[in-house]
Amino acid sequence: MQASPSATGASPTAFQRRSQLYRRHLDLDAAFADYEGVLAVAAYADPRVERALAERLGLADLSTWPRSGCAGPNAPQWLADAGRQPPNRPNKAVAQEDGGLIARLSEQEFLILQGLEADPGLFAALQGNWPSDAAESVHPLPHADSHCWLALSGALASEALAKLCAVDLSSRSFGLCDVAQTSLARVNAIILRQDLGATPCFHILSDASSAEYLWDALVDAMREFGGAPVGLEALRTLKLRDRPSESFSPTERHPRIQPRKAP
Amino acid sequence: MAFGLLKYGFRKRYPAKPQFTPSGTTLKKRYDVVIIGAGAHGAGIAHELAKSHGIRNVALLDKGYLGGGNTARNTAVLRSNYLTEEGVAFYRQSLKLFQGLSNELNYNIMLENRGQLTLAHSDAAIRSFRWRAEVNQHLGVRSELVDRQTIRELVPQLNLSEDVRYPILAGLWHADAATARHDAIVWGYARSACEQGVELHQRTAVQAVEVTNGAVHAVKTNRGRIACGCVVQAVAGSSSIVAKMAGIRLPIHSYPLQAMVTQPYKPLLKPHVSSPHLHVYTHQTSRGEFVIGGGSDPYPRYGSRATLEQKEALSSAILQLLPFLAQAKVLRQWAGTTDMTPDYSPIMGLSPVRNYHLDAGWGTWGFKATPICAKTMAELVATGKPPELIQPFALERFYRFEQINEAGATAAGH
Amino acid sequence: MKLLNCPLNGPRNIAEFTYGGELRPMPDPAATDAQQWAEHLFFPDNGAGIVTEWWCHTATAYWFLAQRNTLTDEVIRTFPPSEVFKQGRKLAGKDGGEKS
Numbered sequence: 137m138q139a140s141p142s143a144t145g146a147s148p149t150a151f152q153r154r155s156q157l158y159r160r161h162l163d164l165d166a167a168f169a170d171y172e173g174v175l176a177v178a179a180y181a182d183p184r185v186e187r188a189l190a191e192r193l194g195l196a197d198l199s200t201w202p203r204s205g206c207a208g209p210n211a212p213q214w215l216a217d218a219g220r221q222p223p224n225r226p227n228k229a230v231a232q233e234d235g236g237l238i239a240r241l242s243e244q245e246f247l248i249l250q251g252l253e254a255d256p257g258l259f260a261a262l263q264g265n266w267p268s269d270a271a272e273s274v275h276p277l278p279h280a281d282s283h284c285w286l287a288l289s290g291a292l293a294s295e296a297l298a299k300l301c302a303v304d305l306s307s308r309s310f311g312l313c314d315v316a317q318t319s320l321a322r323v324n325a326i327i328l329r330q331d332l333g334a335t336p337c338f339h340i341l342s343d344a345s346s347a348e349y350l351w352d353a354l355v356d357a358m359r360e361f362g363g364a365p366v367g368l369e370a371l372r373t374l375k376l377r378d379r380p381s382e383s384f385s386p387t388e389r390h391p392r393i394q395p396r397k398a399p
Numbered sequence: 400m401a402f403g404l405l406k407y408g409f410r411k412r413y414p415a416k417p418q419f420t421p422s423g424t425t426l427k428k429r430y431d432v433v434i435i436g437a438g439a440h441g442a443g444i445a446h447e448l449a450k451s452h453g454i455r456n457v458a459l460l461d462k463g464y465l466g467g468g469n470t471a472r473n474t475a476v477l478r479s480n481y482l483t484e485e486g487v488a489f490y491r492q493s494l495k496l497f498q499g500l501s502n503e504l505n506y507n508i509m510l511e512n513r514g515q516l517t518l519a520h521s522d523a524a525i526r527s528f529r530w531r532a533e534v535n536q537h538l539g540v541r542s543e544l545v546d547r548q549t550i551r552e553l554v555p556q557l558n559l560s561e562d563v564r565y566p567i568l569a570g571l572w573h574a575d576a577a578t579a580r581h582d583a584i585v586w587g588y589a590r591s592a593c594e595q596g597v598e599l600h601q602r603t604a605v606q607a608v609e610v611t612n613g614a615v616h617a618v619k620t621n622r623g624r625i626a627c628g629c630v631v632q633a634v635a636g637s638s639s640i641v642a643k644m645a646g647i648r649l650p651i652h653s654y655p656l657q658a659m660v661t662q663p664y665k666p667l668l669k670p671h672v673s674s675p676h677l678h679v680y681t682h683q684t685s686r687g688e689f690v691i692g693g694g695s696d697p698y699p700r701y702g703s704r705a706t707l708e709q710k711e712a713l714s715s716a717i718l719q720l721l722p723f724l725a726q727a728k729v730l731r732q733w734a735g736t737t738d739m740t741p742d743y744s745p746i747m748g749l750s751p752v753r754n755y756h757l758d759a760g761w762g763t764w765g766f767k768a769t770p771i772c773a774k775t776m777a778e779l780v781a782t783g784k785p786p787e788l789i790q791p792f793a794l795e796r797f798y799r800f801e802q803i804n805e806a807g808a809t810a811a812g813h
Numbered sequence: 814m815k816l817l818n819c820p821l822n823g824p825r826n827i828a829e830f831t832y833g834g835e836l837r838p839m840p841d842p843a844a845t846d847a848q849q850w851a852e853h854l855f856f857p858d859n860g861a862g863i864v865t866e867w868w869c870h871t872a873t874a875y876w877f878l879a880q881r882n883t884l885t886d887e888v889i890r891t892f893p894p895s896e897v898f899k900q901g902r903k904l905a906g907k908d909g910g911e912k913s
């Protein structure tokens with residue numbers, strides 16, 4: 137079930153939880169929306185323009201979107217018992233039935249990302265179930281206040297990331313559900329690939345205290361490729377589509393690469 | 400002049416008079432004092448032993464060539480704006496001695512009293528500069544907090560824009576700071592020592608140290624065994640390795656420190672400028688080159704290879720301060736192995752082995768200490784007692800948990 | 814840039830790592846005097862040659878061990894600490910001292 141924005145035009149200052157980036161969004165005249173208690177940017181511009189942007193190169197701020205995590209020797213078992221599917225080795229993620237993602241960050245540590253369509257309320261159920269007994273050998277790692285969460289989408293996303301990150305994130309070496317924990321624009325980041333329909337998408341989690349710096353660095357790196365910020369709605373519409381829209385073909389539209397002439 | 404040069408050029412023997420012990424001179428079986436390491440420190444101690452104490456039966460040994468260690472690699476910044484009483488008293492004395500050194504050695508050390516400007520890019524740095532200025536003034540060192548207007552007057556070339564990642568907020572001006580020609584110091588000292596009877600033996604590596612009943616009595620080199628009454632080790636980056644030969648452990652990690660110079664320009668920057676926050680410092684040498692240095696490598700290593708990462712880091716940092724250097728070409732780059740102590744203070748004085756003296760732990764800041772270290776270490780050799788000025792720097796302080804924490808004052812100014 | 818092979822994350826730029834010091838046994842606090850503490854805290858081996866040392870991959874805060882030649886800067890091998898600390902790293906407590 138998809139949570140729809142109940143009150144578009146919501147004001148960020150009316151919410152207890154705001155993204156560290158909300159001033160950036162205000163500067164961009166963002167339309168905020170209330171997703172069942174979660175405040176997020178629905179869009180900055182016309183939805184059709186944003187969808188095209190998101191297919192090409194878009195940056196969305198998901199910092200308020202629900203996420204969690206857990207760690208401990210018993211964490212894999214605990215997740216399995218809770219009906220989730222934990223990945224079986226580090227630096228891999230598994231898409232969950234509800235559209236979310238669970239990433240294994242090390243032998244004993246997991247990151248849980250809520251799907252973009254899912255009802256944020258459902259997530260609370262898992263949160264409420266954390267074991268309180270130390271003997272369970274698993275403890276929660278919420279990630280909600282420690283990290284910002286950005287999503288970089290589009291056919292040119294890995295090229296833009298190549299300017300800021302030494303790990304090769306192109307499709308030939310970084311596949312679906314791959315995870316890289318590395319340095320991005322010189323700050324630490326967890327990068328996960330979860331495509332939206334046919335459009336590549338990288339989730340980026342990084343230290344909340346340098347969120348504005350990272351956002352600016354990414355926006356700057358995207359500029360030469362014609363990328364720009366997009367709202368949550370654009371990502372959601374991509375998810376529903378399994379082929380790129382007619383108007384867009386990555387190689388033809390690449391500003392730097394000339395299409396090869398037929399011999 | 401031209402004629403004199405021509406005549407000199409046609410002379411059979413070159414140079415007319417050897418300045419140092421001729422290479423190939425045979426080693427004696429015994430010396431009163433063996434100095435391991437012919438850097439500025441070793442050469443300085445040899446000079447002082449001969450001149451001030453009449454101790455001339457001295458061998459000055461180096462596994463490489465005279466002054467080819469860190470002395471050759473250092474950026475020659477002389478300053479005394481340290482933070483501990485012990486440190487300031489010691490370095491202040493050293494700076495005084497530098498002023499008279501050209502005369503004493505009859506060798507132009509090319510001293511330039513240029514002053515040092517250290518930059519603050521944060522409130523915390525301003526607070527620590529205020530503290531340093533107070534400590535310095537109290538101990539008779541010229542050191543003061545200066546504002547942006549004064550900075551602009553002192554160094555008009557600096558990028559004082561507020562639209563940068565780390566704008567310059569204030570500075571610490573240290574009028575006593577200077578630079579000197581690094582090679583001239585070691586050559587001048589060694590020439591004077593050799594003239595007085597000290598023997599300099601280059602390419603003579605100490606490979607073992609003989610200790611019996613807790614006292615040193617000989618060293619073994621690649622050219623044979625040398626008996627001796629007393630040993631001073633002054634080997635900088637190799638301190639742990641050589642001390643181990645005598646069975647002594649030292650509180651030292653060996654880290655590379657790198658630097659580089661640009662192509663020469665007309666004189667345009669007089670003071671030495673340093674930014675601990677950006678991890679970079681620079682001054683324009685008398686050759687016109689901008690010498691650029693910064694922080695140590697991120698992990699320990701023995702060796703003198705420079706890395707691309709450090710050049711990138713130094714370049715990006717210096718361009719924030721002096722953007723016009725964007726056009727400059729890097730002419731040379733290098734590294735030296737520095738012997739870092741946990742408290743950023745040196746180790747001078749007695750060791751657990753009798754008659755084996757330590758001149759070590761000079762890390763990234765020991766060149767400026769050369770004349771005073773030479774004087775005090777020579778006195779220790781001659782009298783067997785460490786002079787008061789260096790007593791706080793004894794190795795023993797680590798066992799007494801009485802470190803001399805100089806960390807605040809050394810970030811990227813050496 | 815120089816690469817270091819992280820046992821958890823694979824080969825990465827050396828800039829992603831933090832050096833953590835030599836691997837050395839921790840003294841038993843119950844049987845250690847001030848002199849031994851001083852040596853443990855301040856007097857490293859600082860060896861010239863192949864040494865075993867701690868490294869941390871900062872992006873994951875993952876600690877591991879490396880054998881490195883400090884003269885040539887060649888990394889011979891990196892491996893997880895579990896190879897050395899078979900029972901996990903325990904601080905001295907009831908069962909007395911480090912297991913290694």
Ligand SMILES: Cc1cc2nc3c(=O)[nH]c(=O)nc-3n(C[C@H](O)[C@H](O)[C@H](O)COP(=O)(O)OP(=O)(O)OC[C@H]3O[C@@H](n4cnc5c(N)ncnc54)[C@H](O)[C@@H]3O)c2cc1C
Binds near residue numbers: 634636
């Ligand atoms: C890049 C760089 C910049 C620096 N900048 C500054 C600065 O601006 N200001 C400052 O005050 N200090 C600076 N320093 C620190 C300074 O260079 C040293 O502290 C100082 O030169 C130490 O002098 P030394 O004579 O003890 O050592 P060295 O000049 O290193 O002499 C030691 C000698 O010992 C010899 N040796 C080693 N092992 C043996 C052996 N087994 N047998 C025989 N001989 C042996 C070596 O060959 C060497 O010649 C800098 C250092 C570096 C690397």
